[in-house]
Structure formats: structure tokens, C-alpha cells
Amino acid sequence: MLLSISTTHAPATDLGFLLHKHPDRAHEASLPFGRARVVYPEASAARCTAALLVDVDPVGLVRGRNGGPRGRDASLEQYVNDRPYAASSFLSVALGKLFGTALSGRSKDRPDLAGEALPFEVHLPVLPCRGGEPVLHALWEPLGYEVAASGRALDDDFPEWGPSPYLDVRLSATVKTQDLLQHLYVLLPVLDDDKHYWVGDDEVDKLLRRGGEWLAGHPERDLITRRYLRHDRRLATAALARLVEADGAVDDPDAQAEARDAEEEAVERPLSLNAQRLDAVIAAVRAAGARSVIDLGCGQGTLLGRLLRDTDARLAGVDVSHRSLEVAARRLHLETMAPRQRERIELFQGALTYRDARLAGFDVATIVEVVEHLDPPRLGPFERAVWGYARPATVVVTTPNREYNRLFPTLPAGHLRHRDHRFEWTRAELATWAAGVADRHGYTVQLTGIGAEDPDAGQPTQMAVFSRAGGR
Template structure:
């Protein structure tokens, strides 16, 4: 991942004095998760460009020694972190350009407070919610914004656009402001952080957002994403921002989230759920996978894209749903080798079926809540006693989290076809009993935005023999 900053006012090499980095000497900085390299691709009186190149060690990420997630490490085995601009880059900016961010320059103090013609480019920036959010975040700060998107795969244009962009910013701005804007907004756009988010993150946000965040039209979005939507932290942060600006909490009414943002949260939850399933399957080295209750094939599509999954099978009780899955997977148009990897058939999870056997892993994603609770024992025997894969992944809604959904009355379920929804305790009690009865171990993962008191919207159990 690369960040470049270009200065075009002669003598342009003054950029080196502002950043405290000599244009004639490349430097390398050791970080806890890799190395940061600083160098100048061009340095003349007319134009000077500095580049910050971050080199993350993927082996250490996999082993969880450095920079691993402190909230479960869900994506330690399958992740984009070594290749994209993320919170790792923000940390590197703070470490390498910390003095410049604080607005200090011994040799050119007069330039610190001046608005300078600066251009910045952030290469391969993940953005949840589409490129519109990039404009919404940077344009109110006075930047001319240019965004370049990328296809998921140019050979398969039907897969559509990726969530990665190269973002160019141009404007007259103080260097310290540019650095602080980028520092805060990179993890906001990515909507992820590689470290535990606690109360100390409020201090960072207030410090780096000083002078601009309180007046930003998207301050609620920025604060919410920066603090990973932890309600107590977000409330504290907004309160402090208001107090610092002289506005009382009684005078302030936060904007209601737009329908687009509500849809974005829902979409992101499904992406996180499926992404976690893929990560777990990769971590156990599964080659043959059966998706029980595959629906219209969203998980199957992801599995098919990854060549490490050699045999993929989808099962559903509904024939019409399987037909839609075939259409979505474009099975009739797949190359012969791809068609041989995937198989779909109709079947019930409540009756023993020899076709369920012979797989490394079985996935049961948002399915069990559609079964009558008194028929779960039949499902348990079919999967854990007779099919008996090495790994079983089961996810289901956490009913405690339902209070976050404004359109649900107390006691309502998320879908009209749900026969039950479990609390975290109820799900764990069931899963532990199943594991004990059939010789499995089980561990639990939380998927989606985590509420400190109510948990996450989706709960997942990973059973292993």
C-alpha cells in the first residue's frame, strides 16, 4: 500500500523540512506489524513527491503475532490487509510523520501554518458503501477528489466492481491538516481496525479531528465508523466534540441515518458473515465443502471463485430456490473444469441422506432458525452422527440484538419464516450439548457490529472433530 504527497510551490523540496525527512535519503522504520519505507520519487525545485510504502509481513498476520485482530482474528487466514490502505497505514502515518501531524518544523516554521498546494494519492483504499462516501467525506474538507475504481476481475466483468479504489486529493491545505484528515478517514472508509477499539480511541479521534470534525456534515458517520459503532464510545465522543465546540447536548439533534446507510449496514453484515465462513474454511484447509440450505447460492459463488475448494455442493429443500441458484451461478455457461467442481441437489436436513457424506466441511448458514425447534434433534443426527464432516459451521441470529432494529416490536422475529431465535446463552447451550453428544469441539464467533451488552447480530459456532 502506498501513500504519496506532492508539493508544487517552489522551492518544492521544502516538503522534506515539513515532514522531517531528507529527500536525498530513503529511510526505513520498523513497526510492530512490518516496515514503513519513506522515499522521494521526484525532488526538484518545481515539484517534490514523498512516498510512504508500508510492507506488512503476511506470515506474522497469519500466526497472529503482530497486528492480528484482537476481537477474534476472524480474517487472519484470508484477508486483504497486506495489500490495501487500512488502519495499518494510519498507524504508520502517525509513527513516521507524527511531528508533521502536530504542526512542528524547526527549519521552516513559517510554512507550518500556511495553506499549501498539495496533492495526495492513496492507492488501493477499501471503501464500504461505494465511492459516493469518498466524496461525502473529503469534499466538505475542500479537496478536489478523483476516484479510480477496479473490477473484481477483468476477465469476468459480470462479477462487477470491487470495493477498492485509488483516491486522489488536491487542494490548498496545511500539511498537518492533510495528514490528520487521511489518518482519521482511512479506517472510516475501510470501516475496520486491526486493533481493539477502546476509550483511548476517543482521545485519538478528538485530537486528530480538532478544528474540522465538529463542522463536518458526516461527523456522525465518521465517529460511528471510527469507533466501530460501539454505542457507548460514539456517545462519549460526540458529547466531547460538542463540549469542545461550545454546543450543549440539549441543543444538538443527530441526523437520522439515511435508508442507504441502513441498507449498507445490512449488506455489510451479510458480507461479513460469508467472509467469516470462507476464512474459517480456509483455516481448516477444507477442500470438499457442502452448503446445507444453500438458498440462491451466495456462499457457493464465493467458494467457486477460490480454486482451493475442489468440490462444492449446495443442498436446499426448495426446488425453485435451487433453480435460481443455478441461474446465479451461471452453471450452464461455466467452463467444463468449473462445472465439475460444483453440484446442486434437492434434499432435506431432517432425513438421513448418504449424499451428505464425504465432505471436509459442512456449512449451515442462517438455516436452523427455519426448522421447528422440536425437529432439531433429527437435524443433529443427520449432520453430526451420520454425515459427520470434520468441520461444521452453523450461524443463526442473536435475538438479543433485535432491539437495534427499529421496525421490530418486542418479541418479533427478523423473518416471518423463523420458527425461533436464540439468545447467545441459548445458542451456546445447544451447541455445547451437540458437541458433547457427537464428539466435537465447538468455539463461538460474533459476526457484525458488536454491542457491549447485547453482542452481535449474528452468532456462529464452529464445530471440529
């Protein structure tokens, strides 16, 4: 298991002072799962590289668990696995052990330099990344890193075996040493999505200590928190609550999102566009004869309220934002709802770019003004999660028509309707994307517009209704 950190700061050998590891010596430490070493393969005034090598002993690791595994756990996989080679939570433990002082932001000999942003390059030659490159970019780029990644073959001697699940990754940024190490410490196990030791309440404190200054404002805050805490809902909820409290209401990403939603609503209100959108979606749900509907990216539950009132379908709402789900529960009056009605609906937190068994089994999925909030590299995972894995009989998607934007008198978000929109499609762009999705997953698609039609710009909202061949 290998991680290298390089700098071209002049003189580059100051890296030794920042990491508290002299370039002329090898440094070694014992760990519960093996040994870790720090060496410097290059150390000149122009460029200096510190390499952290971690030797994991998988046999000793298994045998150390009260005599080793028994029964179903006594498999060869316990001994033969990727732990000695692939970056994981073991590498984070080694970072904490060998670079603990640097992680705290201290440097005895270069105290001023420890507070400066310096040019760094990180190389991780074998990095597992659940979700692939889109997740890698989504985690690191908001922190200011340039990301370069290439796939690795499962076996160079047998190319027919195909690619491995590992990436060769280089990260470049100008950041403080402490920030770099904290980002690595938190995000390595998040990318691997598997911590190799017990996760308890103390892990919440550790996450907030290492991520408190940057995690609260990260757009993938919820994903990072869930994965770091091994998807323990109780711990993740506690960590997110403390992050929001520490960050303050003004900087709370959920509060910012609500303010931006209000801006978009103000732009569209003169056209009564939201009401027309909901009417069109309800009509599409009814036309599909849906007995069950899941609203993906349900937000604060506006569509779910209409579906409760206007249909008899079983309903579910999913959103990445805990706060939005809490608001939706209050607006829908779930706590005081009649038992029979309450049995019809459930709300749960989740992302739309990962396979999730809870998304499957519904006749119709509605995706209303959601897709434009996704970074373009995440459209592929989103497509596979919804059309490839969940596979509802009908999928209803609405999204803005960018061509219509010039007809709005004012756009607080600039040329897009919402500051968080990553893009907005023209009619031709939506048609191209929708046709590709339908073709790849065995659907047909019908495109329509919503709202008053302009002869040149079309209608303000676009709607795509996907129908799976063979129906339910």
C-alpha cells in the same frame, strides 16, 4: 499498501522539511504488523512527491496473537486478505509513526511554512470505501478537497469477474500540512470501516486530538465518529458529547440545524403547511392499514407524536442527530409514558444511506421533508437502503415543490426554503425520480399535493406514496 503526497509549492523540496524526511534518503520504521518506508520518487524544485509504503506481514500478524488462531478463526482468510495492499487503519498507524512531528504541526527548519496552506495532491491507488464514491465525496469535499476516483477491476485478466470494492483515488486541496495528515489519519480507517486493532477509551482521545479542530463542524461528524470507533455506541456517544462541548453551542451543528428549521417553519407558518402535511401523512398511513410505522429522519418527533395519538401502530423513529432524538424523547415523554404505550415506540440513531437491519420489517416508512437534505450523489444509496433493502409495503415521501417558492413573500434561505436543502424538486422532477425508484424496486407510486393550490405553481408540498407490488 501505498500513499503518495505531492506538492508544487516552490521550492517543492520544502516538503522534506515539512515531513521531517530528507528527500535524498530512504526512511524506514518497524511496526507491530510489518515495516513502513518513506521514499521520494521525485524531488525537484517544481514538484516533490513523498511515498509511504507499508509492508504488512499477515502471517506474522496472525501468529503474533498468542500462537495464532484456533477453531473457527483458523481459516485461510486470516492469512490471505487485502491487508498488504489496501489502505486501512494500518496506514494511519504508519502515518503516525513516520510523520508524527508533522502531525503535531511542527517544523524545525520551516516553522512559518508549516502554518501556511500549500497545494497538495494525495494518491491512494487501492482505497476501500464502504458506501462507494458518494461516501468518499461526502467525507472529503466538506474539507475543501477536489476528489477524483475511478473503479478498479477485481482482476484485469478476468474482466468478467466484475469490479472490485476498491477505488483509485486522488485528492487535491490547498491546506496546511498538519491538516492534510490529520484528515488522512482519521478518514482512512473511516473509509475502510474496519480498524484492525483493539479500540478503547484512548481511541476517543486520539480522535479528538487529530480531529478536534475540524471534526465538530463536519456534516458527517456522526458517521466519522461511529466508524472510527468501530461502532461502539458508548465510545461514540462520549466522543460526540466532547466534540459538542468543545465546539460550543453557537457552532454546534445540531443547534444550527434547529435554527434553520425555525426559519423554514416561519416561511410556511402562514399556510399552516406543517399541520396539513402531518394530516396528509397520517391519512396515508391509515389508508395503508399499517400495523407498524418507522419515521425515517424523525427529527424532534412531531410526526411520531401524532402517530401515537391517532393510530395503534407499533412505531420507530430514526435520525442521524443525537440531539434531535433526545428532544424527541422529552417531547414524547418517554420516561413517564405508561408501560403499554412505551412498548409501542422506540427511537434509535442511524443514517438513511446504509443498509441497516433495524429499518426492515415495518409496514410503512414515512420520510417527511428529508430527501431534500441529501446530497444528490447520496440519493442512490438512500434509495437502495429504503426501497431495496428495508422494503416496507408502503413508503410515504413528502418534499417541497420548488415551483411554489416564488409565492412566499420572504425566503431567509434564498430561493430554497431551508439553508441545508441540497435541492428542491419541481413537480416534473419528483415525478421522474419517483417513477424510477418504483420501477427499479417493484413499487407503484401515486403523486399528490398538499396545501393551497396555485393554478401555475401547484401546491407547496408534494407527496409520493409508494406501494409494493403484493402488499405486505
